[in-house]
Amino acid sequence: MALEIEGSNPSAHPIFIQMLRRGSLSIQSGSSLWNPSTNPYLKDLEILKNGDEDGYNMVIHITLESSLEIFAISLPHLLPNRTGPTWSYLVNNDGWTLIDAGPYGALPSLEAGLGIIGKKITDIERVIISHGHQDHDGNTYDVIEKSGAVLWAQEMYFFFLGQHSSYSGLNSDSLLHKSILEFRNHTENSPSRLKSDYAKYRSRFRGYDESRQKIIKQVSQIHTIKDGDSLDKMTFLYTPGHSVDEICIDMDGVLFTGDHILPQITPHPTIVRKYPADLMDKIPDPYKDANNHYGLYCYLSSLGKALKLNNRKTVLPAHRLFNNNKFNIRNLMRGKDIIRHHSTRLKRIVNVIESGVQSPPEITRKLFPPRKLVGGGFFAALSEIVSHLEMLDKTKDIQILQNGNVKSTKQNNFLNVINQLLNDH
Numbered sequence: 001m002a003l004e005i006e007g008s009n010p011s012a013h014p015i016f017i018q019m020l021r022r023g024s025l026s027i028q029s030g031s032s033l034w035n036p037s038t039n040p041y042l043k044d045l046e047i048l049k050n051g052d053e054d055g056y057n058m059v060i061h062i063t064l065e066s067s068l069e070i071f072a073i074s075l076p077h078l079l080p081n082r083t084g085p086t087w088s089y090l091v092n093n094d095g096w097t098l099i100d101a102g103p104y105g106a107l108p109s110l111e112a113g114l115g116i117i118g119k120k121i122t123d124i125e126r127v128i129i130s131h132g133h134q135d136h137d138g139n140t141y142d143v144i145e146k147s148g149a150v151l152w153a154q155e156m157y158f159f160f161l162g163q164h165s166s167y168s169g170l171n172s173d174s175l176l177h178k179s180i181l182e183f184r185n186h187t188e189n190s191p192s193r194l195k196s197d198y199a200k201y202r203s204r205f206r207g208y209d210e211s212r213q214k215i216i217k218q219v220s221q222i223h224t225i226k227d228g229d230s231l232d233k234m235t236f237l238y239t240p241g242h243s244v245d246e247i248c249i250d251m252d253g254v255l256f257t258g259d260h261i262l263p264q265i266t267p268h269p270t271i272v273r274k275y276p277a278d279l280m281d282k283i284p285d286p287y288k289d290a291n292n293h294y295g296l297y298c299y300l301s302s303l304g305k306a307l308k309l310n311n312r313k314t315v316l317p318a319h320r321l322f323n324n325n326k327f328n329i330r331n332l333m334r335g336k337d338i339i340r341h342h343s344t345r346l347k348r349i350v351n352v353i354e355s356g357v358q359s360p361p362e363i364t365r366k367l368f369p370p371r372k373l374v375g376g377g378f379f380a381a382l383s384e385i386v387s388h389l390e391m392l393d394k395t396k397d398i399q400i401l402q403n404g405n406v407k408s409t410k411q412n413n414f415l416n417v418i419n420q421l422l423n424d425h
């Protein structure tokens with residue numbers, strides 16, 4: 001009998017997991033790993049190599065009803081990360097194509113995974129990057145250098161390759177960014193432990209920044225992806241918001257979502273950044289207004305765009321495909337859960353503002369429990385709040401004061417925007 005993957009999932013039972021670990025057990029759809037009525041395009045899922053409870057070291061073979069075969073290889077992060085490993089997908093689409101190269105330093109793990117599938121790195125003809133975050137493109141140069149594959153990415157990816165990965169894009173002209181800038185400056189100037197932690201953190205990523213420079217200088221075979229482009233069975237959707245260059249790939253009954261739609265995790269929306277001055281002249285006209293390519297409003301609009309597809313397509317995410325001893329096989333309706341999450345947060349923020357709290361750091365302290373605000377947690381939480389305030393500003397639900405504080409306009413226009421996104425699809 002088919003069961004929902006979340007909740008009471010027998011695959012999470014220790015005995016079941018032991019069975020999986022014993023060998024190449026093939027699991028048919030009827031047995032519980034996904035619900036065939038909500039994911040009708042999946043035919044079979046086989047674990048080729050078992051990993052740990054969060055999917056590290058796992059290799060999976062997925063077959064679709066269309067007979068298309070997809071291999072998923074779990075690649076480890078450079079540093080421990082609560083998102084779990086990055087899932088790279090290998091599929092034969094006009095040649096063997098790797099979707100996401102994985103984190104910096106992951107080449108040995110990728111080669112080991114390919115070996116399990118019976119492939120070599122030189123079999124890869126094309127590497128498609130879902131977006132330019134380290135855990136997705138960190139391994140790109142190493143893969144291309146060894147395979148000779150062609151690099152495919154959304155056109156904005158190539159503009160940002162030259163930027164240092166720590167570039168924040170905070171906009172000193174934005175009143176809402178004042179509090180973030182103040183917090184960041186305070187943190188960097190303080191002789192606290194944070195500063196040395198940050199330096200250590202950055203030094204680990206030096207190799208990543210260097211590898212991006214090598215892509216610029218040494219990788220000549222590149223292909224820029226634009227919204228709506230297609231290649232054989234793949235169609236590319238431009239879905240900015242979590243990242244300025246994010247794409248999803250629609251293929252048969254699945255959508256490869258990168259970090260745009262993840263199970264269990266709500267992807268972090270960007271704040272409305274300012275493009276670096278030296279890029280402004282080079283960035284093509286359709287992208288010149290950063291408001292259309294960054295921020296929560298942009299992210300939610302991109303979710304709406306993905307939801308326009310057949311919602312029963314299965315999400316193949318870059319994280320959490322397997323976590324805590326169970327598979328997370330969701331269809332595109334997962335996008336609606338994420339919209340609801342942000343709707344709830346927007347409502348809570350509006351309530352806090354209407355209760356008289358006006359400054360972004362204070363709103364942050366009201367919204368998040370203290371344990372989430374220690375160390376770098378406060379910075380992440382504050383940026384999350386600012387991204388929501390930017391959306392409320394766009395929908396004219398708040399007024400921003402000269403000192404960076406905010407006031408409610410008591411309009412609640414955001415509810416219409418959210419309802420439209422939820423009801424249109």
Ligand SMILES: [Zn+2]
Nearest residue numbers: 131133243259
């Ligand atoms: Zn990302």
